[in-house]
Amino acid sequence: MxxxxxxxxxxxxxxKKALQDxxxxxxxxxxxxxxxxxxxxxxxxxxLMIAGLIPTKGEIILDGKPLLSQETRLKAQLGYLPQSFGxxxxxxxxxxxxxMAALKGxxxxxxxxxxxxxxxxxxQRKTRIxxxxxxxxxxxxxxxxxxxxxxxxxxxxxxxxxxxxxRVKFRNIFSEMAQNKIVLLSTHIVEDVQAxxxxxxxxxxxxxxxxxxxxxxxxxxxxxxxxxxSQAGDPVPTGCRIVTKVxxxxxxxCRVVAEKLPDFSESTEPTLEDAYLYCIHKEGRx
Amino acid sequence: MTKVFGYELxxxxxxxxxxxxxxxxxxxAWYVLTTEVIEGIAYTAPFSVWSSCAFIGKTLPLAVIxxxxxxxxxxxxxxxxVEIITSAAPMTYAQTMMIRTSVLGICFLVxxxxxxxxxxxxxxxxFGYYGFGAFILPALLEIIPCFVFTVGIGHLAGxxxxxxxxxxxxxxxxxxxxxxxxxxxxxGGGFFSAYPLTLPIGADGEPGFVLNSAWLIARFIYLAxxxxxxxxxxxxxxxxxxx
Numbered sequence: 001m002x003x004x005x006x007x008x009x010x011x012x013x014x015x016k017k018a019l020q021d022x023x024x025x026x027x028x029x030x031x032x033x034x035x036x037x038x039x040x041x042x043x044x045x046x047x048l049m050i051a052g053l054i055p056t057k058g059e060i061i062l063d064g065k066p067l068l069s070q071e072t073r074l075k076a077q078l079g080y081l082p083q084s085f086g087x088x089x090x091x092x093x094x095x096x097x098x099x100m101a102a103l104k105g106x107x108x109x110x111x112x113x114x115x116x117x118x119x120x121x122x123x124q125r126k127t128r129i130x131x132x133x134x135x136x137x138x139x140x141x142x143x144x145x146x147x148x149x150x151x152x153x154x155x156x157x158x159x160x161x162x163x164x165x166x167r168v169k170f171r172n173i174f175s176e177m178a179q180n181k182i183v184l185l186s187t188h189i190v191e192d193v194q195a196x197x198x199x200x201x202x203x204x205x206x207x208x209x210x211x212x213x214x215x216x217x218x219x220x221x222x223x224x225x226x227x228x229x230s231q232a233g234d235p236v237p238t239g240c241r242i243v244t245k246v247x248x249x250x251x252x253x254c255r256v257v258a259e260k261l262p263d264f265s266e267s268t269e270p271t272l273e274d275a276y277l278y279c280i281h282k283e284g285r286x
Numbered sequence: 287m288t289k290v291f292g293y294e295l296x297x298x299x300x301x302x303x304x305x306x307x308x309x310x311x312x313x314x315a316w317y318v319l320t321t322e323v324i325e326g327i328a329y330t331a332p333f334s335v336w337s338s339c340a341f342i343g344k345t346l347p348l349a350v351i352x353x354x355x356x357x358x359x360x361x362x363x364x365x366x367x368v369e370i371i372t373s374a375a376p377m378t379y380a381q382t383m384m385i386r387t388s389v390l391g392i393c394f395l396v397x398x399x400x401x402x403x404x405x406x407x408x409x410x411x412x413f414g415y416y417g418f419g420a421f422i423l424p425a426l427l428e429i430i431p432c433f434v435f436t437v438g439i440g441h442l443a444g445x446x447x448x449x450x451x452x453x454x455x456x457x458x459x460x461x462x463x464x465x466x467x468x469x470x471x472x473x474g475g476g477f478f479s480a481y482p483l484t485l486p487i488g489a490d491g492e493p494g495f496v497l498n499s500a501w502l503i504a505r506f507i508y509l510a511x512x513x514x515x516x517x518x519x520x521x522x523x524x525x526x527x528x529x
Contacts (some may be wrong), residue, residue, distance in 0.1 A: 085370045
């Protein structure tokens with residue numbers, strides 16, 4: 001599967017410009033992480049990719065043909081987990097997934113049981129959805145996205161509400177699936193992207209600021225991340241963005257990103273989170 | 287699609303709203319039977335076809351109100367949240383509309399069957415009357431166009447805004463319980479109470495049953511209008527929005 005997003009601009013009827021002239025190409029196999037702050041345009045990009053919106057300008061090409069002309073074909077190969085969603089509370093977990101399998105045209109009778117096992121919902125299979133916890137509901141959402149071995153998996157904040165152990169487990173499941181598919185993962189949890197994604201898109205203000213490997217993004221930030229000790233009430237040095245603050249015996253250890261680090265700071269090895277923040281920061285965008 | 291239909295039907299038939307409204311419909315039907323039909327409609331026998339048609343016509347508005355309340359669920363916030371997931375499945379909007387309309391149709395049918403069953407029990411128990419066969423065709427002519435038209439309007443209203451379905455409820459109430467008695471009476475309660483009074487009395491002491499042609503034309507118009515609205519509604523799906 002190959003998806004070409006060509007010069008996409010999306011302006012909502014309210015006038016909000018969500019995406020500006022975005023061009024990106026996705027090909028299987030690939031595990032692509034999308035990073036960006038709230039309102040950056042991540043969800044809009046995902047909605048465009050599932051034919052849930054028509055772009056104001058530009059087009060999306062699926063295997064050489066316009067996406068909108070093959071919406072049914074796309075959806076037959078799609079596993080989609082939105083950021084916020086509802087479930088039929090009156091159905092049991094098994095019934096809801098069986099219903100979703102029928103909607104997706106999944107013929108394999110074992111698919112529902114496989115999805116239940118994969119998402120550790122075996123004990124809840126006969127539990128009504130209204131009785132599930134937030135994390136369990138999220139797992140039902142993930143299970144429906146995995147039904148029927150989809151070729152394109154789009155996950156918008158999939159690990160929200162999951163405990164750390166579950167988060168690691170699921171990101172490994174997604175990683176396994178990406179061996180022969182396109183998996184698109186939008187998240188605020190940079191660690192998830194660092195652990196599993198082979199490619200990162202950084203979106204901010206409707207623009208793609210970075211498209212490449214996580215390691216290259218980290219390399220870009222080398223020499224732009226530093227630490228220093230400050231005292232309570234000290235101003236943030238000009239041109240710096242604080243990444244973390246930790247109280248230590250000498251005062252407050254500040255970790256900053258900056259185009260030019262202050263002389264009193266000590267340069268340190270960047271993480272992906274530092275690199276992401278530096279990427280957004282470096283063009284004076286935040 | 288059959289399995290999806292099965293689940294949608296199960297969800298609707300087992301919902302608290304449907305069960306509660308079914309009970310209310312049954313109580314109301316029995317009330318109509320024991321307070322109005324028992325005296326005979328338009329000076330005809332309580333078990334005449336005229337009385338039977340008037341009984342159906344008087345119970346239909348509540349059945350329609352029930353269906354509109356169920357239909358509102360398809361356009362409510364909870365459903366919209368589920369649709370965020372279900373709309374990513376390859377089922378078309380037309381198929382979804384077909385399933386929803388069929389589910390509502392079965393709910394409507396169940397209500398009408400329960401009302402009719404109560405009517406049958408009433409006629410048998412109070413009058414020892416069992417000739418229900420003559421009631422079927424006129425009842426279907428009342429029920430089907432009424433359902434198709436109101437469900438079509440309901441889908442149209444719901445698509446524009448969920449609250450518009452609720453705005454239809456007082457309109458149904460006024461039209462059904464207070465309103466028309468002419469051929470265009472959507473439900474027939476008023477028409478079948480008034481029309482026999484205009485007919486000559488037959489040898490058996492009451493007007494012979496005939497279906498008025500103006501009333502039949504009105505049924506056809508309601509049926510056609512409802513079908514057109516349903517088809518148009520299914521053909522133009524609002525899911526994809528151009529900015």
